[in-house]
Amino acid sequence: MIAALVAIGAPVLAALASIGRLTRFAVTALSRLLQPPWYPAQLAQQMLVIGWLSLPVVGLTAIFTGSALAQQIFIGGSRFNAASTVPAVTVIGVVRELGPVLGGLMVAGRVASAMAAELGTMRVTEQIDALVTLRTDPFRWLVAPRILAAVLVMPFLVLVSNALGVMGGWLLATQRLGFNSAQYLATTQRYLEVDDVVSSLVKAGVFGFFIALMGCYHGYHSGGGAAGVGRATTNAVVSSFILILLSNLIITVIVFGS
Amino acid sequence: MIPRIELTGVSKRFGSRQVLDGLDVAVMPGESLVIIGGSGTGKSVTLKCILGLIPIDGGSIKVDGQEVAGLKGAALDAHRTRFGMLFQGGALFDSLPVWRNISFALSGTPADRRSAAIDNLARVGLAAEVADLKPAELSGGMQKRVALARAIAARPPIIFFDEPTAGLDPITAAVINRLIRTLVTDLKITAITITHDMASVRLIADRVAMLHAGKIIWNGPLAGLDACDNAYVRQFITGSADGPIQMPGARP
Numbered sequence: 001m002i003a004a005l006v007a008i009g010a011p012v013l014a015a016l017a018s019i020g021r022l023t024r025f026a027v028t029a030l031s032r033l034l035q036p037p038w039y040p041a042q043l044a045q046q047m048l049v050i051g052w053l054s055l056p057v058v059g060l061t062a063i064f065t066g067s068a069l070a071q072q073i074f075i076g077g078s079r080f081n082a083a084s085t086v087p088a089v090t091v092i093g094v095v096r097e098l099g100p101v102l103g104g105l106m107v108a109g110r111v112a113s114a115m116a117a118e119l120g121t122m123r124v125t126e127q128i129d130a131l132v133t134l135r136t137d138p139f140r141w142l143v144a145p146r147i148l149a150a151v152l153v154m155p156f157l158v159l160v161s162n163a164l165g166v167m168g169g170w171l172l173a174t175q176r177l178g179f180n181s182a183q184y185l186a187t188t189q190r191y192l193e194v195d196d197v198v199s200s201l202v203k204a205g206v207f208g209f210f211i212a213l214m215g216c217y218h219g220y221h222s223g224g225g226a227a228g229v230g231r232a233t234t235n236a237v238v239s240s241f242i243l244i245l246l247s248n249l250i251i252t253v254i255v256f257g258s
Numbered sequence: 259m260i261p262r263i264e265l266t267g268v269s270k271r272f273g274s275r276q277v278l279d280g281l282d283v284a285v286m287p288g289e290s291l292v293i294i295g296g297s298g299t300g301k302s303v304t305l306k307c308i309l310g311l312i313p314i315d316g317g318s319i320k321v322d323g324q325e326v327a328g329l330k331g332a333a334l335d336a337h338r339t340r341f342g343m344l345f346q347g348g349a350l351f352d353s354l355p356v357w358r359n360i361s362f363a364l365s366g367t368p369a370d371r372r373s374a375a376i377d378n379l380a381r382v383g384l385a386a387e388v389a390d391l392k393p394a395e396l397s398g399g400m401q402k403r404v405a406l407a408r409a410i411a412a413r414p415p416i417i418f419f420d421e422p423t424a425g426l427d428p429i430t431a432a433v434i435n436r437l438i439r440t441l442v443t444d445l446k447i448t449a450i451t452i453t454h455d456m457a458s459v460r461l462i463a464d465r466v467a468m469l470h471a472g473k474i475i476w477n478g479p480l481a482g483l484d485a486c487d488n489a490y491v492r493q494f495i496t497g498s499a500d501g502p503i504q505m506p507g508a509r510p
Contacts (some may be wrong), residue, residue, distance in 0.1 A: 053357035122351075129311055133342075133407075134363040135335055 003194075024141075025217050032137065032144040042145040049124070050111050050146075051153030055108060055160065058103045065093050065102055066168030074177050074247040086173050087184045088191040094165035095196045101248050102205035103161035107154065108240040112215035115146055116236035119219025120229035128220070143220065147212040154208030155201040162200060199255045206251065207244045215238040260285045260323045262416060262448040265307060268317035269472070270303055277303050279472030281317070285465075288414075290442050290449040292459045292480075295469035296503060301452035302346070304469070305418045308450075309341060310334050321416075339414060342409035342417040342493075346424055348401040350393035350408070357389035360408045378407040382437055399430035403437070410441055419451040424456050435461040456495055459483070468494060470503065 035225040063084050077083040078201045117184045119142060131138050166188060222232035261284035268276040277300040285291045293301050298329045306312040308319055310329055319327045326337050350359050360378050361371035377387045382403040393401055402422065409417050418437060425432035435458050442462070453464050460467060460480065467477040468491050476488045483495060493501030 125347050126349040127343045127351055128307070130343070130345055130351070131307055132311060133338060135338055136362070 007178060020211075021221075022217055024184070026213055028132050028138050029213070029216070032140045033148055034075060035056075037140065037143055039141055042141060043149055046145050046149035047153050048207075049114075050107065050149050054107050054157055056109055056172035057106050058157050058161050061095070061102050061106050061121040062099060062164035063168035063171075065098050065173040068180045069093055069098065069176070070169035070172045074129060074173070074253065082176075086169070086177070086179065090169035090173075091166050091188045091192050092196065094169065095162045095192060095200050096252070097248070099162035099165050100158045100200050100203040100207065101244065103158045104154070104211065104244045104248075105241060106245060107150075107207075108211045108214075108235060111150070112211045112236040113233045114242040115212065115215025116219035116232045117220070118220035119216060120232040123222050124219065124225055124229060140219070143150050143216045146216055147209060150208035150212035151201055151205050152208075154204040154211075158200055158204035162197075195255065199251060202255075203248060203251050209244040210247065211240045214243065230249070259286060261285060261320070262289075262319075262322060263450070264320040264323075265304070265308070266318045266320075268304075268307060268319060269315045270300070271306060271310065271315055274473055278307070278314075281469070281473060283467050283474050283477065285448055285450060287448055288446050289468060290439075290451070291453045292453060292463035292464055292465070292466045294360050294459060294471055294492070295468050296454065297454075299469045300472055301469055302373065302420055303500065305343070305420060305450065305452065309338060309343065309418070315442065339412075340414055340416050342414040344402075344405050344409045344417070344419045344422055346421040348393070348405040350401060350405055352393055355390050355392055356396070356404050359393065359404060360389075367426050374411065375407070378411045379404070381410065381441070382407045383433070399426055399434070401425065402430075402434055406434070406441070410447075412429065412446065414447075416448045416450075419453075419462075419498060421453055422451060423453065423454075423455045428457075431455065431457065432461075438462050454495075 049204070070086050073086045073089045073093075074083050077085050077089075121141070128138050128142075131141060168186055168190070170179075170181070173184055174181045218232040218236040218239070219229075222228045224231075264284040265281055268278050268281040269276070280426050281300075283291070283293075283304075283306065292427065295302065298456070303312060307314050308321070308326075310326065314327050317327070318325060321340065321379070321446050322338065329337050350356075351362070354362070357372045357375035360375035364374055367464050369493070372389065376389055379386065379388055380498070384400065384403055384407070386475060388396070388400065395405065406422075409419075409449065422434050426434060436449070438449070439462055451458065453459060453462075463480045465477070465479050466483050467474045468488070469475070470490050476486060476491045478486065483491070486492065490499075493503050
């Protein structure tokens with residue numbers, strides 16, 4: 001009986017301790033955003049790395065997915081005479097779900113891994129200790145600018161993702177499925193609501209926070225040489241994927257559930 | 259005279275491993291202490307405990323007579339302004355050019371900081387052209403010199419050197435050793451160096467302490483090192499495989 005309790009209790013306690021450590025890390029990082037010194041050059045550099053350099057991968061993902069979605073809606077809709085719903089369902093599907101989620105996952109794959117690898121390498125080569133001995137708070141210099149940059153640029157990336165996703169659907173529908181361009185765009189505009197865009201941007205900000213938080217947390221706490229940095233990178237990507245999907249579900253239920 | 263740094267009964271445990279076990283050592287102002295000892299005996303941990311990078315489990319650490327163990331926040335930051343540190347691998351920031359690495363903790367305009375960086379590069383025997391290079395473009399010896407320039411840039415009264423010649427060829431190691439000795443003497447710095455390299459010990463040290471099993475087992479002036487009859491010290495300085503010091507994990 002006691003052995004069974006231990007078997008259940010040990011992983012539960014470990015999970016609670018991990019949540020506590022992560023929460024403390026996030027609170028520390030956020031508190032550094034509220035008081036100087038700030039490092040605007042670090043913030044600008046991270047905005048460039050996370051935002052500008054992620055545009056190609058996010059854009060391509062959106063175009064291909066938007067096109068594939070339009071094709072599938074057309075095929076599925078044709079079965080019950082609803083092929084004309086392609087523009088409406090495409091824009092709702094892209095803006096509410098696929099744009100932010102796929103954009104978030106692509107940025108997580110690119111950015112969370114890079115952050116974990118960079119901070120992990122800095123940890124194992126004692127660069128983070130060196131920062132401390134040079135009277136620079138690693139949370140201010142490394143973590144806070146990354147989190148703020150990700151939260152600021154993700155909505156912009158998702159806006160681009162949404163626009164390109166809808167454009168991908170429009171391209172396929174007008175070039176391959178025989179839709180009239182003006183009618184397609186008019187229907188798209190009619191079915192797109194402000195709530196759709198707002199929820200999309202809110203999701204983007206939340207995803208940006210989790211991507212940077214996971215990248216920084218796992219990198220900052222990495223150890224054990226090259227293998228430890230590798231583990232930190234994997235954990236950063238996996239955990240940010242899970243948090244993106246979980247928070248997406250929660251936001252979707254809150255905004256659209258009623 | 260009050261020691262610049264005084265450790266009394268310092269203990270530190272990582273999991274089941276007792277790394278420091280009642281460590282006692284003191285360094286006087288302007289003195290260069292070299293701590294020797296095998297790998298994994300807690301030499302680097304000792305330095306990190308003094309800097310407040312690792313909290314101690316017990317004992318006392320005093321700097322200029324003030325207790326510093328357990329300091330937090332602004333008091334800890336103020337404590338750290340007294341130190342410079344040369345890390346074993348240099349720990350230069352990859353993303354910054356050499357001059358920004360050196361002037362990282364300095365205040366002033368970028369032009370002033372760059373000028374100060376070039377002055378410090380000259381002190382460690384490097385040309386001004388190095389200032390704009392990235393650390394990855396430098397050889398191991400040049401990286402160590404840049405790290406040395408960064409450690410002295412703010413003119414701290416105390417500098418720690420963690421394995422300053424590790425991974426360097428004998429000639430570059432000799433240059434680094436001589437630089438450290440010159441800087442310690444010229445800038446009147448209190449220094450603690452940790453090393454396995456006996457050539458470094460003989461060039462850098464005023465006094466030598468040997469760390470073994472978490473304790474200082476011998477402590478004396480450099481001149482007394484060769485005449486010392488402590489079996490552990492004898493084995494270490496002669497580099498013998500036979501003696502009381504066994505490699506961790508070795509078969510009995």
